[in-house]
Structures are given as C-alpha cells and as structure tokens.
Amino acid sequence: IRFGHASRMVAFGAVALSATTPFLLFISTRVLTEMPFALLLVAALWRVESALERASTTRISQFLTGVLVALPYLCRSVGAVLIVAVPLVLLARLRPFVWTCAGIALPAAPWVYWSLTALGQWQQDAIVGYYTDYLGSWSVIATDPARILEWNVIYLLVATLVTSLIGINMGAFWLLAWKLGPIFLITGAIPWIVIAWRARKLALLPTFLALFGALLLAWPWPPGRFLIPILPFLLMYAGQVAARMTRALLPTLHPWVLRGSLVLVLVSNLVVLGKVGILIKTTEFPFPIFPQRTVDWSSYEDVFGWLREHTGPTDRIASALDTMVFLYTGRQSFRPFEHRPERLFYKFPGPKSGTAAEILNALKTNRARYLAVFPIPGFEAEYSFWEVVADIRRQYPTQFAPVFIGR
Numbered sequence: 001i002r003f004g005h006a007s008r009m010v011a012f013g014a015v016a017l018s019a020t021t022p023f024l025l026f027i028s029t030r031v032l033t034e035m036p037f038a039l040l041l042v043a044a045l046w047r048v049e050s051a052l053e054r055a056s057t058t059r060i061s062q063f064l065t066g067v068l069v070a071l072p073y074l075c076r077s078v079g080a081v082l083i084v085a086v087p088l089v090l091l092a093r094l095r096p097f098v099w100t101c102a103g104i105a106l107p108a109a110p111w112v113y114w115s116l117t118a119l120g121q122w123q124q125d126a127i128v129g130y131y132t133d134y135l136g137s138w139s140v141i142a143t144d145p146a147r148i149l150e151w152n153v154i155y156l157l158v159a160t161l162v163t164s165l166i167g168i169n170m171g172a173f174w175l176l177a178w179k180l181g182p183i184f185l186i187t188g189a190i191p192w193i194v195i196a197w198r199a200r201k202l203a204l205l206p207t208f209l210a211l212f213g214a215l216l217l218a219w220p221w222p223p224g225r226f227l228i229p230i231l232p233f234l235l236m237y238a239g240q241v242a243a244r245m246t247r248a249l250l251p252t253l254h255p256w257v258l259r260g261s262l263v264l265v266l267v268s269n270l271v272v273l274g275k276v277g278i279l280i281k282t283t284e285f286p287f288p289i290f291p292q293r294t295v296d297w298s299s300y301e302d303v304f305g306w307l308r309e310h311t312g313p314t315d316r317i318a319s320a321l322d323t324m325v326f327l328y329t330g331r332q333s334f335r336p337f338e339h340r341p342e343r344l345f346y347k348f349p350g351p352k353s354g355t356a357a358e359i360l361n362a363l364k365t366n367r368a369r370y371l372a373v374f375p376i377p378g379f380e381a382e383y384s385f386w387e388v389v390a391d392i393r394r395q396y397p398t399q400f401a402p403v404f405i406g407r
Contacts, residue, residue, distance in 0.1 A: 002046075002049075003049045003053075003205075005205060005236065006236045006239070006240060007243075009243070009258070010236055010239040010240055010243060011236060013235070013239050013258075013262050014232045014233075014235035014236040014239055015232050016262070016266055017164040017165075017235050017262075017265065017266070017269070018164060018231045018232045018235060020164075020167075020266055020269035020270060020273060021163055021164045021166065021231065021269070022166055022269075022272060022273055022276055022288065022289050023163055023166075023224070023228065023288050023289065024163070024164075024228050024231060025273070026286060026287075026288040026289075027225070027228050027288075029286065030286070031323075031327065033075050033076050034076075034225065034228045034229050035229070036075050037072055037075040037076045037078075037079065037229050038228070038229035038230075040068075040071045040072040040075055040079075041072045041079070041082065041229055041230075043068060043071075044068045044069045044071065044072055044082060044086075045082075045204065045205060045208070047065050047068050047069075048065060048069065048086055048089070048204055049204055049205075051065055051095075052089070052090075052093060052095065052204065057096070059096075059099045062096060062097075062099035062100045062103065063099045063100070063102055063103040064103060065100050065103060066086075066099065066100040066101060066102060066103020066104040066105075066106075067103040067104070067106065067107055068103075069082055069083060069086050069100070069103070069104050070083060070103070070104045070105075070106075070107045070108040071107065073108055073111070074107060074108065074111055076229075077134055078212065078215060078216075078219075078226055080215075081208060081211040081212045081215050082208055083104050083108065084211060085204065085207045085208040085211050086100065086104075086204070086208075087100065087101055087104075088202065088207065089202050089203070089204045089207055092202040093202075115134050115135060116135075118132040118133045118134070118135075118136075119133060119135050119136060120133065120136065121133040121136060122136025122137060122139065123136065123139070125365075126338035126339070127334060127335065127336070127338065127362050127365070127366060130335060130338070130339045131334075137220060137339065137341070138220060140220050140340075140341055140342045141218065141220055143342055143348065144342070144346075144348070147346055147347075147348075148218075148220060148342070148346050149217055149218070151222075151345065151346050151347075152216065152217045152218070152219070152222070152223060153217060154185065155222040155223050155224065155345075156188070156192075156213065156216055156217065156223045156227075157184070157185050157186075157188035157189050157192070158181060158184045158185050158188055159188070159222075159223060159224045159227055160184075160188035160189075160191060160192070160227065160234055160238075161184050161187055161188045161191075161234075161235075161238060162180075162181075162184040162188070163224065163227065163228075163231065164231060164235055164269075165184070165265060165269075166269060166272050166289070167265060167266075167267070167268025167269040167270070167271055167272045168180070168265060168268055169184070170268075170272050170290075171268050171271075187238075190237075190238055190241050191234045191235075191237035191238045191241070192213055194206075194237045194240065194241060195209045195210050195213065195237060196210055205233065209230060209233060209234075212226075212230060220341045220342065220345075220346075221341055221345065222345050242258070242261075243258060246258055275290070276289065276290065279294065282294075283295065283296045283297060284296065284297035284298065285297040285300075285377075287377055287378070288378055289378070291377040291378065292377075293375075293377075294377075295375045295377065296407070298407075299406045299407040300324075300328075300374065300406075301328075302406045302407065303372060303374070303404065303406045304325075304328040304329050306404045306406075307325070307329045307331060307370070307372070308329050308330070308331075310403075310404075311329070311331055311369065311370065313330070313331070314332075315331055315332070315369045315370070316331070316332045316333065316334065316366060316367055316368050316369060317329070317331050317332070317333045317368065317369070317370050317371075317372055318333070318334060318335075318336040318362075318363055318366070318368035318370070318371045318372070319333050319334075319335070319336075319371070319372040319373070319374070320335060320337070320373070320374070320376060320379065320381060320382070320385050321372075321374050321376060321379075322334050322335050325372060333372075334366055334368075336359050336362045336363050336366070336368065336371065337353040337354045337358070337359055337362065337381070337385060337388065338354050338358065338362075340352060340353075340354070344380045344381060344384075345380065351384065351387075351388065352381060352384035353381050353384040353385045353387070353388045354388060355388065355391075356388055356391040356392040356394075356395045356396070357395075359388055359389070359392055360392060360396060360399065370403070371389070371400070373385070373386065373389055
C-alpha cells in the first residue's frame with residue numbers, strides 16, 4: 001500500500017491468505033531461514049523503494065542501502081537476485097549506484113569468497129560437499145537441463161497458488177474426490193505473467209520477482225519452500241487479476257463477490273488449519289500438512305535420550321535427520337547418503353539414496369558410530385533411505401547390530 005503496489009483490499013487478502021497457509025506457519029516455527037529471509041527482504045525492498053522516491057541521497061545513505069540489500073543474500077543464497085535487481089533498477093532510473101554496489105560488496109564478498117574456496121568439494125566427497133559446496137550442487141543441471149526446467153515449471157506454477165488455497169484444494173478432494181492440480185497449474189501462471197509484464201519497465205518489486213522466478217526454474221530443487229518468503233507478493237498480483245476480472249464481469253456486484261470469495265477461502269483454510277492443529281496437539285509432532293501416517297514426538301525423544309546417554313561428545317551419528325539429531329543430542333551428525341536431486345525430484349533413473357556399498361563407505365569414511373533411522377513425514381528421501389538401510393543389513397549383517405528400537 002505504501003508504495004502503490006496494491007489496494008488495501010487486495011493487500012489485506014494477500015496477507016490474510018498467507019497467514020492461514022499451513023506450510024507458511026510450519027516454516028515459521030522451525031529453525032529455518034525462510035522467515036528471517038522474508039524479514040530482511042521486505043526491509044531491503046522498503047529501503048530501496050524509499051530511496052527511489054527521494055530526489056537525491058547521500059553517499060553514506062547509498063552505502064547503507066547496499067549493506068541492507070546484501071543481508072538477504074547472507075541469509076539465503078537465493079537473495080543473490082536482489083543484488084542483481086537493485087543496481088539494474090538504479091541504472092535504469094539513472095540514479096547513482098556505485099556507492100550502493102560498494103555497500104553490497106562489503107558484507108557479501110566474504111561469503112562469496114568462502115563459497116568459492118569450497119567449489120569442487122561436491123565432486124571430491126559428496127557427503128562433505130553437501131554441507132560446504134553450495135555451487136557444486138548445480139552441476140546436476142548439466143545431466144539433462146531440459147527435464148529439470150520442465151519439472152520446475154510445473155512445480156513452480158502449481159505451488160504458486162495451491163499452497164495458500166489449501167482449504168479449497170483439500171475440500172474439493174475430501175467432498176468430491178476432485179484433484180485440482182491441472183487448474184492450479186493454469187491459474188498459477190497468472191501472477192507470473194503479470195510480474196513479467198510489469199518487469200519490462202524495471203520497477204523494483206516486479207523486476208526482483210521476475211529474476212527470483214527465473215532463478216527458481218534453474219535451481220535443482222522444487223520451488224515450494226522458496227516461494228514462502230514471497231508468498232504475499234504472488235497472492236497480491238493474483239488478487240489484482242481476480243479483482244479486475246470480477247469488476248469487468250460483475251460491475252455492480254464485484255465488491256460483494258470478492259469479499260464473499262475471500263471469506264470462503266479463509267474459512268476453508270481455517271478448517272484445514274484446525275484439523276492439522278488437533279493432529280499436532282495430539283501427537284506433539286509438527287506436521288506441515290496431513291501425513292500418510294502419524295508419529296508421536298515422544299518416540300523421537302526416547303531415541304534422543306538414548307543417544308545422549310550412550311554416546312560421548314566426539315561420537316558421530318549418521319542420520320537422514322542430521323540437523324535434528326544435532327540439535328536435540330549435541331552430537332555431531334551427518335547425512336550418510338549423497339544428495340541426488342535429479343533422482344529425488346526429476347525422475348532420473350537410479351537409486352534415489354544410493355546403494356548399500358555407497359552408504360557403508362560413507363559411514364566408514366566419516367567415522368559414524370551409530371546409524372539412526374526415523375520416520376520422516378514429508379521428507380523426500382524417506383522410503384528410498386529405508387530401502388537402502390534394509391539392503392545394507394541384508395548384505396553386511398556383521399557390520400551392524402541393533403542397539404535401540406523405539407516406538
């Protein structure tokens with residue numbers, strides 16, 4: 001509203017839908033970077049928009065603006081598109097940009113340097129490279145870029161609206177057994193078309209969003225999580241199109257139709273949120289959405305308690321839930337399988353979590369004392385990892401001994 005991007009009604013609808021999006025609320029309560037990134041992103045965009053409104057700014061102000069623009073990148077690598085978008089917009093507006101670029105470079109350069117020093121570790125050791133070589137993971141694109149691009153287009157368009165219209169989507173399936181995926185695939189293109197059209201004039205917000213979307217199409221990972229920090233913006237553009245179409249078709253009734261539709265969507269979202277909330281309260285496990293089967297958090301606590309009691313500070317635990325093991329036990333943990341996004345998400349042939357021999361080699365090379373296997377609701381590698389662990393126990397029965405089995 002402050003910078004004229006949307007009317008008050010559209011802005012309210014976009015934020016209300018975001019606030020009732022189960023996945024956004026799930027992300028907001030995890031130890032993840034999406035919400036800090038969203039905060040830094042809004043602050044940086046606000047700062048640049050304000051600077052563009054002023055007739056002139058001092059060099060110190062421009063430098064500080066650049067520092068703020070770099071902070072989202074230090075939080076999530078996808079923030080690099082803001083570093084590109086801001087100088088591009090300043091240059092197009094014939095505004096000073098040298099000191100802004102200097103402000104960007106100062107905090108960003110150390111992280112860029114560190115990233116470059118790790119380049120190539122992915123190829124040398126895929127387990128170590130997963131944690132350090134942020135650029136190396138992009139090498140999978142060379143395998144079949146057309147297939148990855150095709151799937152990312154589908155993922156991006158479907159996730160754009162289905163994430164926040166979860167009540168409508170689930171209601172259609174529960175009540176009528178309808179699958180609305182094709183509809184969301186088509187309607188999800190609407191906000192991106194508007195963004196691309198408005199980015200022609202190099203306005204800051206649509207330019208940033210257009211570059212953001214373009215990067216996601218090439219990123220070797222489904223875009224769903226990446227959309228969470230920009231979700232209100234996407235819903236804003238979708239809401240603008242919905243408002244214009246309704247106004248054209250129903251010139252006298254459009255305010256009531258729009259408000260009624262928004263209420264219907266919000267109520268359906270709240271119904272889904274209520275059902276998810278009851279499930280979470282019962283199990284004490286933070287499910288992002290309805291799982292295929294449930295698990296109680298207390299069973300995880302049993303495993304964590306056993307690990308804390310029976311391991312020393314230097315022991316390493318191999319687990320697909322490596323970060324969770326570390327957070328709740330204080331023991332070093334690592335994923336014992338190579339990250340293969342092309343197999344997990346893009347239907348490339350081959351075992352998704354590697355072979356038994358590869359996992360065994362990773363366990364030995366990284367000196368794992370224990371291998372912890374958990375239910376992982378919603379985790380893309382869950383079943384493939386279980387399969388390979390079962391295969392390991394069959395092929396190497398003398399290498400492993402069960403020491404604790406939880407509920």
